[in-house]
Amino acid sequence: MNLDPDLDLGLERIIRAPRATVWAAWTDPSRLKRWWVPAPSHCRVDRLDLRPGGAFVTSLSDDGTTFVPHMNACFLAVDEFERIVFTNAIDSTWRPASPAPVAMTATITLSDHPGGTNYRTVVRHGTPEARDHHEKLGFAEGTGTVAAQLAAVAEGMR
Template sequence: MNPDLDLTLQRVIRAPRAAVWKAWTDPDRFAKWWLPAPAVCRVDRLEARPGGALVTRYSEDGVAFVPHMDAAFLVVDELERIVFTNAIDSSWRPATPAPVAMTAEIVLTDRPDGTDYRVLVRHGDPAARARHEELGFADGWGTVTSQLAHSVEEEAGP
């Protein structure tokens, strides 16, 4: 981790790692938590494999959907790690995504009380990192992580 270029988030999710993995790799489950509520997510493509696509749209009203993310998975180590980037799109073409280009790494490890969930978002330069932080990285990624946790913890039950 490079503090000049990277942003991080860590949380314990009180659900089995397999449930968190499924929430990341099943399009219907992913759509439930990927955007901060009340925004609605629609998953056009979620191909959880190296080189696979991650294409989503969002809506403020649940009716009109606009593009949100067009990214590619770089690494998919089952039940352990997902890495994706929006610096190339789902067709493997170089991209200049708004608001910033990033590569996100999600790492899942078992804990006695659930899953250790770690996010590392890498940026190409300090200005991109600063912009992402100013735009609300902590709130945005924090909110969707809470939504993810709620959805899988609810499924896991007591």
């Protein structure tokens, strides 16, 4: 994982499921909503247009009924079974955005591993301050929780 220590944050883990299964957990809205936000919060997938320029919009709820905006992003690259790149610096309608808590570009890569799938996330930030802010907000804990939830969904799909 190539990280710029001043600008990037990352996570890597092995998911005990084939790449196609992990890909399906990422690209099927009914599966994505099960792991995309840390439990006990709930996710609603409002738009998932998985293609370069496509929309990635989700909402978040603490009670499962009242949803608020969570992610309004744009896919930059989609390489089936291998890579997904999205940014919240451009919203789903291609407008420049100033997202809270921080603007970022995320690259998700999937590769074969003897134990299943090597799942890697690299989150790039525009400034060291933005990277540090994201880290202090709990990037490692939140991303780790979400990756564990993804693993549970993918590993249960066999």
